[in-house]
Amino acid sequence: MIILCIDIGKTKTLAISLNEHGKVFGKFVAGPSGMWLKEEVIVKNVREAIEGCLRISNIQLNDVRLISISWADLDTPKDWENAWKVIEKVGIEKDKVLIEHDAVAAYYAITWGEPGVAVIGGTGSIAYGVNRYGERMRSSGWGWLIGDEGSAYWIAVRALNAVSRAHDGRGKETILSEMIMEYFGIKEELEILHKIYKELEGDPTEISKIAKIVDKAASLGDEVAVEILEEAGRELASAILCIVRKLNMANDRVIVGGLGGVFRSNIVRESFIKSIKENVSNAILRGPLIGDQAILGPVIIAFRRLGLTVSEKIVEAVLDGLGEKF
Amino acid sequence: MIILCIDIGKTKTLAISLNEHGKVFGKFVAGPSGMWLKEEVIVKNVREAIEGCLRISNIQLNDVRLISISWADLDTPKDWENAWKVIEKVGIEKDKVLIEHDAVAAYYAITWGEPGVAVIGGTGSIAYGVNRYGERMRSSGWGWLIGDEGSAYWIAVRALNAVSRAHDGRGKETILSEMIMEYFGIKEELEILHKIYKELEGDPTEISKIAKIVDKAASLGDEVAVEILEEAGRELASAILCIVRKLNMANDRVIVGGLGGVFRSNIVRESFIKSIKENVSNAILRGPLIGDQAILGPVIIAFRRLGLTVSEKIVEAVLDGLGEKF
Numbered sequence: 001m002i003i004l005c006i007d008i009g010k011t012k013t014l015a016i017s018l019n020e021h022g023k024v025f026g027k028f029v030a031g032p033s034g035m036w037l038k039e040e041v042i043v044k045n046v047r048e049a050i051e052g053c054l055r056i057s058n059i060q061l062n063d064v065r066l067i068s069i070s071w072a073d074l075d076t077p078k079d080w081e082n083a084w085k086v087i088e089k090v091g092i093e094k095d096k097v098l099i100e101h102d103a104v105a106a107y108y109a110i111t112w113g114e115p116g117v118a119v120i121g122g123t124g125s126i127a128y129g130v131n132r133y134g135e136r137m138r139s140s141g142w143g144w145l146i147g148d149e150g151s152a153y154w155i156a157v158r159a160l161n162a163v164s165r166a167h168d169g170r171g172k173e174t175i176l177s178e179m180i181m182e183y184f185g186i187k188e189e190l191e192i193l194h195k196i197y198k199e200l201e202g203d204p205t206e207i208s209k210i211a212k213i214v215d216k217a218a219s220l221g222d223e224v225a226v227e228i229l230e231e232a233g234r235e236l237a238s239a240i241l242c243i244v245r246k247l248n249m250a251n252d253r254v255i256v257g258g259l260g261g262v263f264r265s266n267i268v269r270e271s272f273i274k275s276i277k278e279n280v281s282n283a284i285l286r287g288p289l290i291g292d293q294a295i296l297g298p299v300i301i302a303f304r305r306l307g308l309t310v311s312e313k314i315v316e317a318v319l320d321g322l323g324e325k326f
Numbered sequence: 327m328i329i330l331c332i333d334i335g336k337t338k339t340l341a342i343s344l345n346e347h348g349k350v351f352g353k354f355v356a357g358p359s360g361m362w363l364k365e366e367v368i369v370k371n372v373r374e375a376i377e378g379c380l381r382i383s384n385i386q387l388n389d390v391r392l393i394s395i396s397w398a399d400l401d402t403p404k405d406w407e408n409a410w411k412v413i414e415k416v417g418i419e420k421d422k423v424l425i426e427h428d429a430v431a432a433y434y435a436i437t438w439g440e441p442g443v444a445v446i447g448g449t450g451s452i453a454y455g456v457n458r459y460g461e462r463m464r465s466s467g468w469g470w471l472i473g474d475e476g477s478a479y480w481i482a483v484r485a486l487n488a489v490s491r492a493h494d495g496r497g498k499e500t501i502l503s504e505m506i507m508e509y510f511g512i513k514e515e516l517e518i519l520h521k522i523y524k525e526l527e528g529d530p531t532e533i534s535k536i537a538k539i540v541d542k543a544a545s546l547g548d549e550v551a552v553e554i555l556e557e558a559g560r561e562l563a564s565a566i567l568c569i570v571r572k573l574n575m576a577n578d579r580v581i582v583g584g585l586g587g588v589f590r591s592n593i594v595r596e597s598f599i600k601s602i603k604e605n606v607s608n609a610i611l612r613g614p615l616i617g618d619q620a621i622l623g624p625v626i627i628a629f630r631r632l633g634l635t636v637s638e639k640i641v642e643a644v645l646d647g648l649g650e651k652f
Contacts, residue, residue: 145486168565193469
């Protein structure tokens with residue numbers, strides 16, 4: 001049985017093909033297909049991801065039993081309508097397709113469908129959880145202007161603010177100033193304004209890239225950077241904890257974990273784990289899932305829909321097939 | 327002697343005509359002319375402000391000795407070039423015109439040109455100061471994404487974040503939730519996302535309007551709102567204090583004060599004053615200057631350029647002429 005899984009994110013569209021034993025036949029990456037892009041771009045990239053994956057796997061579309069998609073930014077009913085319109089234009093049978101919000105897919109990737117909560121720490125941040133009664137709840141994910149605490153964007157903006165405060169003498173000195181100026185190829189802190197507002201036009205995806213610099217500064221011992229990353233970890237944990245509380249899961253077996261590039265940072269990861277352990281003593285931690293591993297979400301959703309058992313062995317096979325370790 | 331003064335802001339362009347005694351002959355308000363607008367819009371609004379003011383004052387352009395302009399968002403050399411291009415297109419002699427960055431004009435409005443520091447707390451925030459040696463420095467004003475601490479935008483975003491945290495159970499309950507939902511005409515917190523990102527497209531000027539709601543909530547005793555406004559006051563003071571420190575003014579006679587709509591809030595004002603008094607015991611507080619009173623900046627700049635003395639009497643006459651009290 002062949003299953004096609006697609007993870008549609010802010011920076012790329014990843015497709016893999018696999019069978020019911022978790023054996024991955026092929027993996028293909030196309031450009032982003034998030035809902036804020038033009039429809040023709042989305043259609044093109046989704047089609048490219050599917051066709052590329054089938055070609056590499058040496059499989060025909062007819063051989064595919066189910067296409068399971070995790071889609072970023074599917075927030076409004078209008079977004080869902082557009083998503084289905086894209087599927088139609090790509091020319092695949094709707095009956096064969098499952099679509100889920102990326103936060104829901106993240107939940108499946110971490111918990112395999114058992115009671116628990118997952119948080120995404122990518123460009124943005126959002127948490128989603130389900131308890132044993134099937135009650136579900138999301139938290140965080142209020143976007144780059146209002147929320148997304150602990151995300152790469154949030155870390156980047158805190159770092160830029162720290163640089164501004166250090167420059168003005170309103171805050172602690174930090175090597176972030178030097179490092180961010182070097183990143184932008186400028187010699188004066190105030191030139192950051194031109195970079196951020198005029199050149200990057202405030203683009204959250206571009207600004208988010210500064211988060212990597214923060215992790216580097218922290219590994220060099222910069223206190224300001226360490227503080228930002230530790231707070232990011234606490235914020236990501238907090239997004240999980242409020243769901244555990246509100247869905248009354250504190251005394252249950254509850255599987256929790258994080259996904260996304262922010263968890264590459266040791267400091268974020270440790271601060272996140274510490275905060276989870278301090279607050280939910282019975283939490284079973286899984287992950288973090290980083291990079292292509294998020295595709296595990298649509299994989300698990302597909303397995304459940306098809307009545308297939310998800311085991312550690314299968315998950316390991318999928319992650320091995322991606323060339324990424326759990 | 328007739329002087330024309332213009333205050334170009336993010337929401338409007340205000341022009342007044344006055345004489346060397348501070349007698350105001352006319353006042354006219356046109357649309358905004360900030361540098362982020364299209365050139366033809368800026369030219370139209372600046373021209374409209376000047377022509378409207380002259381008409382109301384029953385004065386000819388030839389009668390005007392000096393045109394003194396305070397201009398928002400004049401940050402880069404390119405902005406300055408554009409500003410002079412606008413003057414040319416409006417068709418007024420460049421020799422007759424003085425242009426200043428609005429932070430510099432704010433400094434003159436508060437200090438009348440003596441050693442001191444002023445901070446603008448409007449849609450954005452920025453401080454500017456000069457010591458007795460003529461050394462000058464700005465602080466804050468890093469824009470809505472990175473900084474602008476204590477501004478109306480900053481207050482609004484903090485309020486939206488507080489609503490998101492309360493909704494998720496990550497933060498204290500607050501009546502801001504109810505009040506902001508009422509403001510937007512929605513029934514569910516998450517609908518705020520649609521309002522902010524889709525309808526308002528993240529427009530800082532529109533989002534800033536929420537600051538008024540925060541002040542109302544605080545006056546009703548909402549703790550979350552009170553905390554946000556108190557912190558805004560401290561942040562605005564902090565922007566002044568770092569200049570006082572860096573320019574070694576702590577032991578001098580130093581005139582400080584704030585301008586802008588944020589200072590309408592009693593809580594912001596009191597928190598600001600408290601923080602200033604605690605940190606610079608010898609500070610002489612002036613203002614706050616609110617609404618049209620910011621036009622005092624270009625007025626004082628014009629008076630100094632023309633070698634005219636600025637006295638309390640003259641300042642009072644100007645503010646009386648505006649229909650606003652100091």
